[in-house]
Amino acid sequence: MVIESTLFYWKIKDGYELDFTIGSGFPSFASYDHPYIYGTPALEFPDLIKVAVHGGQECDPDTRTWGAAAPVNEGTAMLMRYLKEWIKSTFGDRIDWDEGPVMSQSCLYSMTPDGDFVIDFLGGEFNEDVVIAGGFSGHGFKMAPVVGRMLVDLALGGKAAAALWEEELKHFKVRRFEGNPRGNVIGFEDQVRISSRL
Template identity: 55%
Template sequence: MYWRVKEGHEGKFNIGDGFPTFASYGDLCVYGTPVLEYPDLVKVAFHGGDTCDPDKRKWGPGVKVDKLKEWVEERLGGMVDSSEAVVKQSCMYSMTADEDFVIDYLGGEFGKDVVVGGGFSGHGFKMAPVIGRILTQLVVDGEASGVDLKHFRIGRFNTTTSN
């Protein structure tokens, strides 16, 4: 959801003025990005939702809209109009069981010939530059320098063998 920045506060939410991409964990998992896509609209949205069939998904503003309005009012100190989001977009993304990335070689008969990067669970965009660097290094160099990728192995979901 994109919320209108109130008059007189427009510059406080711009990427060039230091407003960050953020996540807030509590009763709601809320995330946001600076004014970027739409003039004077800051993105503040709810991360989460129900499992759905992509061919039968519901289109609409999503869930917990009233709670998100309260969050905007409480956290953004009246600098953003919390009465109603100006733009409402429902999004859908893939989730891994632990909501974390898969960065690994496909393995098996493919060995190290196929690099896999996926399952970004809705938050991969925030990490795009470093993920791109890591995937490039895996493809070109056969390893990612200075990064321990054990946590991101595809085998972590296999309960019959150890990682």
């Protein structure tokens, strides 16, 4: 499934710009609440931080709006109020949340039913000659370095390389949907619990 999401960029107030940079150690972050909020440091645009809601509305990629993913209605207005309150409670007066986002962008997510990637050999007549990766469900960019490394290893090393990544790959097999159309079902609570053990 393909969904269209809207990313929001918020102005960092004067004097706090360096606090929200990678150089200062400010991380990409996610709040596994409902709604699921995530963001990145001031990287793409100077003095702006990305804070958005993970999700959106199903769309046809050929007829996408290239604008806000949802029309302004009571639901989106309520979501914006929630997002402003979250920014205020998380970052205080260091982000200009009151005026709202200064910029937004449309973004497409290729979603798998479980929100996890597909990284596997194509199989069939191609066996290990073709490696596939997709369905990054809106969060693949954060994993690009390790996914890229896995794909190179698999493409060059075939099954021998797959043995090196066996534990990671079993979670991303395309066949996980056979007999279970929802795939890897895991709740946000489980993700938080797993993260706390790392």
